[in-house]
Amino acid sequence: MRSRALALLAASAVAALALTSCASQASGGAAAAETVSLKTPTGVTIEMPKEPKAALGFYTTDLDILMTLGFHLADTQPVREDFKTFPAYFPQEPLKGLKTFVNFPEYNFEGVLAVNPDFILNGIGSNTDLDPKLQKIAPTYTYNAFAGNDWRDPFKQLATDLGRTDEYNKWTADYQAKVADVRKRLDERGIHPVVADMAFRDGQVSVGCYGVPCLVFGDLGLTITPLANADAKGLPVGDSTAFSLEQLGGLEGIDAVFAGTNEDGSGLLTTDEALKSNAIWNRLPFVTNNTVYGYNYEMAYGSPSGQTAFLEVVEKALLG
Structure with a gap:
């Protein structure tokens, strides 16, 4: 019918x-x-x-x-x-x-x-x-x-x-100017963390590079964790890396984590009971230092406003 x-x-x-x-x-x-x-x-x-x-x-x-x-x-x-x-x-x-x-x-x-x-x-x-x-x-x-x-x-x-x-050139120029400003302030303050885009699904934590987050990391010259299998521009060169709950110690070396959330901000991986009750997870530096930052997951899929918005998420997270 x-x-x-x-x-x-x-x-x-x-x-x-x-x-x-x-x-x-x-x-x-x-x-x-x-x-x-x-x-x-x-x-x-x-x-x-x-x-x-x-x-x-x-x-x-x-x-x-x-x-x-x-x-x-x-x-x-x-x-x-x-x-x-x-x-x-x-x-x-x-x-x-x-x-x-x-x-x-x-x-x-x-x-x-x-x-x-x-x-x-x-x-x-x-x-x-x-x-x-x-x-x-x-x-x-x-x-x-x-x-x-x-x-x-x-x-x-x-x-x-x-x-x-x-119109395309205007958006590009505005975005690049914003990137240059944020990058300059990061350099001035000596802020150069190892970053990751992270998710928790089906009992596994995964680190990879798909879409906007890693592109912004690359634009800012941030160090993307090797676990993401991405090049310096934030483009994937291999599959994401997944860790079971017993293997979370492999996430050592990441300073700041960015993770998708629902539209209302709910669903951040740090609120998941399986991770909250995991001793290995709770010892990771980005957990103890409270450097896990949420973003609307729709930003990841690639659009002008999403790219700019995620840049602003990183700016606020790293520069306050």
Whole structure:
């Protein structure tokens, strides 16, 4: 039933788009000048409005990118199932008055269709089934934001493709200026800790480098623990390292830990009873020195506001 409903809804959307296209053609050459044609990273050529009036970000990070690049947003945007609203570290002014619908981890194509977007930005390019379905709803720029590389590379490419290099350059300049300021103050105070991004799942503590945290560590020139298997830029060169509760002594040598939390700040690994009751864990320097710092886990996935927000988390943790 769900697939049949989706097919009917998608067909309705195509028909609506066709009617819109006919109306645009009837208005003459001025309407044609308001669209642009471009090839997306998937190899699909789309024709989209030069200045979309109702852009939709298919995932949370896509919405942040749309805002950063100055797109006019549709009045309803998707959120994750475990979020009541948009992340608190997003710029709040563009979000005023926006409604939400859940679109992750289950994809809600009916919800997207109901929004009636005129452009969709979709960073979940690793799922090759999504783009054809979204193209039936609105012109869609699909790219892979979660390939394990620096998210800023596809961000730069899409900004170029979409004619938003000025906005991209502004964010980049602002971010780099902030990095330079924090790095200078760390150097002046001789603060050079060994840092780690850490998680506790299924009875194991893992240290690795995925996404924003290690990229910020690299930007600041901090020493990332070798356990993370990352290069100096914070990019992974191997798998994360996992420790059972009996092996936690292997975490010696880490000075400061950063760990993801829920949107409301709950879920920091130091509150887990299995770790709180572990004698080895309680002897680790970052536990005894109270240098475990939480961050909203959504920051890790890679977006302009998430990158800046995590930089501010590190700044506050290390500089006060």
